[in-house]
Amino acid sequence: MALEISFTSLMVLIGEVTVVVILSLILFAFLLVALTAVSIRNGRLYFPRVLKSGFYMLEGVVRGLTRLFGISDRELVSFFIRLQNSMNTTTFETVPVDHRAIFLPQCLRSSKCPAHLTPEGLKCQNCGQCPTGEAILRLQEMGYRVFIVPGSSFIQRMVQKYRPGAIIGVGCIVEVKDGLEMCDRLGIPGIGVVTQKDGCVETLVDWGEVCDVARLGLPPAPLPRKDDHPPAG
Numbered sequence: 001m002a003l004e005i006s007f008t009s010l011m012v013l014i015g016e017v018t019v020v021v022i023l024s025l026i027l028f029a030f031l032l033v034a035l036t037a038v039s040i041r042n043g044r045l046y047f048p049r050v051l052k053s054g055f056y057m058l059e060g061v062v063r064g065l066t067r068l069f070g071i072s073d074r075e076l077v078s079f080f081i082r083l084q085n086s087m088n089t090t091t092f093e094t095v096p097v098d099h100r101a102i103f104l105p106q107c108l109r110s111s112k113c114p115a116h117l118t119p120e121g122l123k124c125q126n127c128g129q130c131p132t133g134e135a136i137l138r139l140q141e142m143g144y145r146v147f148i149v150p151g152s153s154f155i156q157r158m159v160q161k162y163r164p165g166a167i168i169g170v171g172c173i174v175e176v177k178d179g180l181e182m183c184d185r186l187g188i189p190g191i192g193v194v195t196q197k198d199g200c201v202e203t204l205v206d207w208g209e210v211c212d213v214a215r216l217g218l219p220p221a222p223l224p225r226k227d228d229h230p231p232a233g
């Protein structure tokens with residue numbers, strides 16, 4: 001009889017604890033949504049660490065609830081990327097540039113791109129048919145290891161091979177989000193740059209933004225000296 005009562009009490013206790021946990025999670029989800037909505041509206045990040053761990057724990061619930069606040073999935077993912085970028089910047093800046101890697105999506109290339117597929121990704125010929133070639137040269141001059149990604153497993157392979165200390169990932173919004181999550185799992189500070197135009201061919205990215213991110217933590221480029229200019233006439 002005593003055993004039966006203690007078993008019943010245990011079940012009641014488990015039930016009560018479960019209800020408390022569920023209610024706490026719902027409350028936490030509402031708090032996250034409110035923080036996200038205020039952050040998006042004010043263009044500022046409030047309690048970024050809470051937001052980040054909350055997104056990882058309750059992404060599905062937060063996604064559903066933010067829709068009720070009129071925040072689209074795209075806005076939410078953009079916000080998540082901004083959050084990750086901002087939280088990773090300080091660590092990213094401390095990594096020497098020759099330990100950093102940049103992954104570019106192949107869709108940035110011209111549809112007539114003559115680049116060859118190699119085990120290290122697509123090798124740009126700098127043929128002038130798209131701005132990628134010039135941008136790659138500039139990034140390589142800074143000291144970056146630059147890859148044009150031919151397929152989904154490529155990044156993980158190159159990360160295992162070269163073990164970069166920091167990564168810049170360019171891609172569509174979903175690719176950048178997945179890439180930042182991968183960096184997080186691997187403990188690598190990642191910064192994402194989202195392309196301006198989605199699609200599979202001839203997409204666009206703001207190369208100025210890519211270069212600004214690439215320069216994080218680097219000494220400012222020296223201004224050209226007066227006597228560097230060729231004499232007029």
Ligand code: SF4
Binds near residue numbers: 109114
């Ligand atoms: S510049 Fe490079 S990436 Fe662009 S089309 Fe030419 S070879 Fe391809």
